[in-house]
Amino acid sequence: MIVADKKPLSELFENVEGCKRILVAGCKSCVAICLVGGEKEVGLLAESLRLFSDLNSKGWEVSEYTVERQCEKEWVREMHQSVQDIDAVVSIACGVGAQTMQELYPDKRILPGLNTSNMGAPDEQGIFLEKCGGCGDCILHLTGGICPIVRCAKSLLNGPCGGSQNGKCEIDPETPCAWEQIYDSLKRLGRLDLMEKIIPPKNWIPSRSGGPRKIVRPEAVLTPEEKETKEGIN
Amino acid sequence: MKANLSIVGYCCSYGGYSSADLAGASRLRYSPDVMIIRIPCVGRIDVIHILRAIRNGADAVFVAGCLERNCNFEYGNFEARKRVEHARRLLGEIGIEKERVEVFNVASNQGWRFPEIVDEMVSRVNVLGPNPIRKVGK
Known part of the structure; x- marks a missing residue:
């Protein structure tokens, strides 16, 4: 799984400066397992932002949404409505999730809430080691x-x-x-x-x-006709 | 003692709450500014419960569970200690004094201990002043 760590709150407070409506977007996959980006952590970060906002009269309106996998467009589209009136999204998925969000919502500021670290595994509760x-x-x-x-x-x-x-x-x-x-x-x-x-x-x-890598699985790639049909369904 | 303080105490049924109950039955006096929230076990307390209490204006929050190695659910009080530490770290980063949050271990037969816990939190608030959230008039 992808292992990530939290950014310091001070950095996040600085990054969201100037935004009023903020969405904290989490992911229920790898980052939930390494205890930094799941539904619970989304609630915690949102509450921390609200607390800082109240304390410093920032007037931030913070909402929350956690998708199954933020690296897959199908899941990210779920939060379409929630992203509409938002000034900035703090994504506490890995860097892949944050980039998928940016790709789907190019007009929105997507701010990373985590520092993505490595591909690893839990060694014991709360300890994650890089493996691959x-x-x-x-x-x-x-x-x-x-x-x-x-x-x-x-x-x-x-x-x-x-x-x-x-x-x-x-x-x-x-x-x-x-x-x-x-x-x-x-x-x-x-x-x-x-x-x-x-x-x-x-x-x-x-x-x-060799630069950014791309893997093509020919048997799964959709033909233009299939894409048209699928997009039609969606 | 200053009036109009607001102290939230998350107390487990078996330790903190029973201690408060015994304190009451023993007619021991403690500050009326504490609001006790009874929970089955302090292992249920999450960081967000502490942050929410502070955001809603609590001057201090304490969690009172069973004595260590005497938790009715085995390790709920250990969990609570870790979560309180987490909440204190977050509050520090946000700019609120971490001393406003504390965890205590108390047994059901220690009725005298509960007023001590409340006095400790009241004196901390007297030193720190009211929750800064209340100053900005949330």
């Missing part, structure tokens, strides 16, 4: 199911490096060495032979080095 770098060329089958691209500070393909000390990374004594974890995992799996396999230099074109 989205490099576009997965090698988890060679590394015991542990991603060296994102979990190794140097993204080494053939590790560990000399900075691995007692199973920890030299950048932070709290951070486990990904290559030690890879070794342990391969040992458990009886595949230590993979440690001796040299992974060649990686092709970074499927990653960000």
Whole structure:
């Protein structure tokens, strides 16, 4: 899932300055799981904005809306009515959700309420760890199911490096060495032979080095006729 | 003691409310400026309940649950402590004194404790002054 963190309230107060009617828009997917952008957090941010407004006589009118997935136009269209008379939307979805909102409502100011961080997973309640770098060329089958691209500070393909000390990374004594974890995992799996396999230099074109990425699933792409029919239905 | 204070106390049935009840039965005196809201467990309290009370003009809000490790629902009072801390952080960011919000742990047989809690909150409000929201005349 996509992991994000809250922006400081002071930054949001500054960003909405000059707007009167504000919509706080949340998302019930990833950001709800990482406890920063779901329905509950929408209520909390809206109430914080109202409190700040009352305290400083700003006169903001704050409304709330949370959609199932803010990254999908079908869901975002649900809030069509709520966006109509709004001066600004504070989106507490990830950056993808905020951009989808901007695309659908190009005349509205869409302000990000979160700092989108990474693709990760909950480690324990309230703690989220980055797990995938989205490099576009997965090698988890060679590394015991542990991603060296994102979990190794140097993204080494053939590790560990000399900075691995007692199973920890030299950048932070709290951070486990990904290559030690890879070794342990391969040992458990009886595949230590993979440690001796040299992974060649990686092709970074499927990653960000090739610019913004686009994936086309031909079997799902609508023909112009289908689009016309679908739009007609909508 | 100044008059016209407004203190909201979210009290769980088993700890805070029972303590207030015993204080009353024991004819102990405490400030009439406290408005007790009885809830089954303080684990039900969310940050928004605290923010709403402040926005509606409460000078202070306290949450009174069972003693730690003695919650009738096992961990409701731990949850309440985290949420109160969260509310205090948010209030600080918004510009309202976080001392206006506090969490207490009290047992049902500690009737003497409830007036102490109320006195503590009243004296805090006396030091801090009324809720600034009321000053701007929301």
